Amino acid sequence: MVQKLNSLVESASQTAGPYVHIGCMPSYAGNAGAYDCEIGESPIAEGAKGEIIEITGEVIDGTAWALRDAMLESWQPDAAGKFPGQPGADPNVSGFCRFAVDPDIGKFTLRTVKPGAVTTRNGAMQAPHISLWIVARGINIGLQTRIYFEDEDNSSDPLLARIEQKNRLGTLVAKKSGPGQYAFDVVLQGDRETVFLDI
Amino acid sequence: MPDTTPDTNTDAGPLIPRNRAAHPQVHDVEYKTSVPRSPRWPLLSMESTPSEETGPRFGHDILGEYDNNLILNWTKGAAPAIGERIRVHGRVLDENARPVPHALVEVWQANAGGRYRHVKDGYFAPLDPNFGGCGRTLTDSEGYYEFLTIRPGAYPWPNRGNDWRPMHIHFSLFGHSFGQRLITQMYFEGDPLIDQCPIAATVKDRAQLDNLVAPLDLGQSRPLDYLAYKFDIVLRGRRQTMFENKLEGM
């Protein structure tokens, strides 16, 4: 026998299910007024510094069908790479957004400020990116990924550098589709499957 | 005083890597929707960065008076929901067994008849005009939370020929790091449908599934008012060491 570790095991995840919106986005579920203030309605407030951008896309399953019931959350720093709460962070950037795909056509839009680069504890510079978390019926544990930008220098990003199959890099990079407009799909499974993260 | 450490302090240690064996199998043929919605390629594992170690924080300013009382919140206190009155309480801890204070706990559930107040739920159990089905609260400085609700009904769902969800409450949790995000479900002690449910069965480690089943807690029940169930939740922790430094060779 040996001593017992004092650690606990993380609680098991369970799917968010088809009705995740009633708990997390009551207005979207047709229950406006359930809360006075819903969280994550926008990651930015009026006056946020930097370039305001819109990222649009779909969450696509292994049959190439766009999900109609997925919920997404994003988390990011401000245009200078500072997260809310850090000294000097832009007070008009909350950094957090909760959004859902359209129930009829499956499209999502994230309107935010383009994030700045962030240094890791090892001193490596991460290219600008937005963290993304996707849940839905049939997803048994929330999927983590990142949105990078094709018009940024991604050449020395430590995460992208770890992807062996360079042909998959593009799944993490939003394509510029117009001024301030980007396209980014999340592909859950298949030939174009997004690189999902375990971080 | 570890709890006063700023959560944005990247020197506080990386997140402990997730033990995926403690979580559901992502592709499970008995839960049909997981088949086209689960990745086939391995996840990319990496040490956490500020992107995962920081996270949104929420304060009491967002909470309304009845947010943690699902019996009353839909009618803003005017009329109670129909059903068996219960209190759900517990603690949010991390993998280091430390409380997670000021964690946002969001819950949603079906009404006593097994019907959700959601535009997409067409089950013929009626809606309760006095029940919305969502609530939220923040843990206190010791990680404790509680809310009042009614016991949700079991409900049928299209999967295999005759699948029913056991009574359950959905939980969404924010710790202090975005990498701690967790959505799970609470089941009720003694419900025979738990062992028939293909969603519960996605958790292959029986001890981990048992940890999602809340025991009846008579001691915390209020005589002539409500029964209590206890449901503790563990979120990812962070490595605790003074030896955080550059990686070997860097």
Ligand SMILES: [Fe+2]
């Ligand atoms: Fe449910």
